[in-house]
Each structure stands twice: as structure tokens, then as C-alpha cells.
Amino acid sequence: MFPCPRVFALLVSFFSTYSLFFYGSPALASNFEITPVLLELSVSRTAGVIRIVNKDDHPVSLQVRAFEWAQQDNEDQLNSTEALVISPPMFKIDPGAAQVIRVISRKPAIINAELAYRLLIDEIPEADQNAVNFKFRISMPVFLQPDKATSPKINWQIDAGNKQTISVENLGTRRAKLLNISIGLPSGRRLSPKAAANPYALAGAKRRYEFDYDAELKPGLPVKIYAQAESGPIEVETTIMP
CATH class of the missing domain: 2.60.40.10 (Immunoglobulins)
Incomplete structure (x- = not known):
């Protein structure tokens, strides 16, 4: 900062x-x-x-x-x-x-x-x-x-494939600046992916955040995604995809 x-x-x-x-x-x-x-x-x-x-x-x-x-x-x-x-x-x-x-x-x-x-x-x-x-x-x-720019609209997805990742898709017309991304497991454990070169997800763009270790993410497991955006803290409930 x-x-x-x-x-x-x-x-x-x-x-x-x-x-x-x-x-x-x-x-x-x-x-x-x-x-x-x-x-x-x-x-x-x-x-x-x-x-x-x-x-x-x-x-x-x-x-x-x-x-x-x-x-x-x-x-x-x-x-x-x-x-x-x-x-x-x-x-x-x-x-x-x-x-x-x-x-x-x-x-x-x-x-x-x-x-x-x-x-x-x-x-x-x-x-x-x-x-x-x-x-x-x-x-x-x-x-x-644009004169009427909307807020970022983020679609989150966690994949448990060979490369376990958090995917971010910005469906809005304005950039999203995302910091301190992490996953909260039902056990209370927090997992953080590797930091990206910059925190921006541009309008219409997709970003992937990979884990540099085996995070042991299981398909179907309910989790929470945490992040810090310019508009404030983010907390999203989702399910891990296969």
C-alpha cells in the first residue's frame, strides 16, 4: 500500500x-x-x-x-x-x-x-x-x-482439478481490484493462493489464482471465498467444482 x-x-x-x-x-x-x-x-x-x-x-x-x-x-x-x-x-x-x-x-x-x-x-x-x-x-x-459505469460483477469458481485454482470472471463494466483472496473451509482453516502480478481483473476479463501446493480441495465441499475490494470486504459462499 x-x-x-x-x-x-x-x-x-x-x-x-x-x-x-x-x-x-x-x-x-x-x-x-x-x-x-x-x-x-x-x-x-x-x-x-x-x-x-x-x-x-x-x-x-x-x-x-x-x-x-x-x-x-x-x-x-x-x-x-x-x-x-x-x-x-x-x-x-x-x-x-x-x-x-x-x-x-x-x-x-x-x-x-x-x-x-x-x-x-x-x-x-x-x-x-x-x-x-x-x-x-x-x-x-x-x-x-463510460459516463454510466456499473460496479464490478464478479463470478467466482473454485476448481479441484490437477491445478487447484480460484477463478474470477468480471462480468461488469468496471475493473475490480481484489486483494487478500482466500478460501475458508468448514473446519475453519484458511487457504490462500499465490499472489497475482497485479490485483486487477479488468472489465470482461477472467483471472486464475493457483495454489502452489496441494490444497486438498474436494469437489462438492461447501466453502467461503474472502477478498478485499475497493468497495469493501467480500464474502461469498460457494461449492468446489470437480
């Missing part, structure tokens, strides 16, 4: 979070702040801004690119897109200085479900023959909402 919902400093010990993904060597990471950590646009508010502050003692050159974000076969897929306009797409920030980035949606005025994107923010290495250059990447979510 972030210590502040709007600002988070990317420190040398920081590797990844649920909203921002950071790729690179944490021992060599630059130190800066991004506000906000998640950008929400809509068909009636098609522009937003991101502010980056360089907290380090040297200039940082960055490049920002937009990608469509989809989830297929339980994998996140990013495809280059021109649906978002980034201005400026490349820049250098001096120590202690800030850069404001404008993000504008080109999508049509009417959409039926929330659209998901990610901004990849890359450091551009300086050409220095006397030093080992380092590059890092941050992946930031951007969502474009």
Missing part, C-alpha cells in the same frame, strides 16, 4: 506495488515522485495530468508511452496505441525540478465499458563511457470510464 493515496516516492528499496510496477535494479534506482499513481479519465473528462518530481541529485531523462491493456489467458497484454496522446513524450528533469505530463484520450464519446491502458515510463540512459548505464521502467494504470 502507499503511504499517501496521491504521492509516493520511489526509493532505492522499492521494487513493485499494486498500482505502479517498477522494473530495474532497486539498488541503482532514481528517486522521484509521481502524482497521481493511477489516472482516471472518462468520456466527459478526456484529459488528465501527471506530475513527476526529480528527488535525486542528478538529471533524469524519461520517455512516456501509452499501451492498451488487456487480460487474456490469465496474462496481461500490452499493445501500442495512439488512443492516448502524451505531451511531452520525452523530457529531462533537473534535480529538484518537476515535469507535468498531459494525457488526452482520443476515444469516441460513447463507450459501453471501461477501457484500460498502461503508461510505460522509461529512463533514457545517459551516454557515459566511464560508468555503467542503468535503465528502469514504471508501469502506471490509466482507465477511461
Whole structure:
């Protein structure tokens, strides 16, 4: 979790979070702040801004690119897109200085479900023959909402096959952010699957959460599924499928 919902400093010990993904060597990471950590646009508010502050003692050159974000076969897929306009797409920030980035949606005025994107923010290495250059990447979510977005509608299923899994299908028109997923057995025991790379189930997407051990889930056993969503705690009664 972030210590502040709007600002988070990317420190040398920081590797990844649920909203921002950071790729690179944490021992060599630059130190800066991004506000906000998640950008929400809509068909009636098609522009937003991101502010980056360089907290380090040297200039940082960055490049920002937009990608469509989809989830297929339980994998996140990013495809280059021109649906978002980034201005400026490349820049250098001096120590202690800030850069404001404008993000504008080109999508049509009417959409039926929330659209998901990610901004990849890359450091551009300086050409220095006397030093080992380092590059890092941050992946930031951007969502474009319809004017009448509904709440997520989650269909849960637990399978007791060779790979015992909890399956999540988001039948709604808005993303679901699911944390701390677990199964409650009649004995009172709690079982937790492996954590996913990110907690989002996008609108219309399916996700699977596998157990990294034999959970001994028996078909027909009545259980409860627990999770934490943005709207609050979730508790669902279901039966384990074969």
C-alpha cells in the first residue's frame, strides 16, 4: 500500500506495488515522485495530468508511452496505441525540478465499458563511457470510464482439478481490484493462493489464482471465498467444482 493515496516516492528499496510496477535494479534506482499513481479519465473528462518530481541529485531523462491493456489467458497484454496522446513524450528533469505530463484520450464519446491502458515510463540512459548505464521502467494504470459505469460483477469458481485454482470472471463494466483472496473451509482453516502480478481483473476479463501446493480441495465441499475490494470486504459462499 502507499503511504499517501496521491504521492509516493520511489526509493532505492522499492521494487513493485499494486498500482505502479517498477522494473530495474532497486539498488541503482532514481528517486522521484509521481502524482497521481493511477489516472482516471472518462468520456466527459478526456484529459488528465501527471506530475513527476526529480528527488535525486542528478538529471533524469524519461520517455512516456501509452499501451492498451488487456487480460487474456490469465496474462496481461500490452499493445501500442495512439488512443492516448502524451505531451511531452520525452523530457529531462533537473534535480529538484518537476515535469507535468498531459494525457488526452482520443476515444469516441460513447463507450459501453471501461477501457484500460498502461503508461510505460522509461529512463533514457545517459551516454557515459566511464560508468555503467542503468535503465528502469514504471508501469502506471490509466482507465477511461463510460459516463454510466456499473460496479464490478464478479463470478467466482473454485476448481479441484490437477491445478487447484480460484477463478474470477468480471462480468461488469468496471475493473475490480481484489486483494487478500482466500478460501475458508468448514473446519475453519484458511487457504490462500499465490499472489497475482497485479490485483486487477479488468472489465470482461477472467483471472486464475493457483495454489502452489496441494490444497486438498474436494469437489462438492461447501466453502467461503474472502477478498478485499475497493468497495469493501467480500464474502461469498460457494461449492468446489470437480
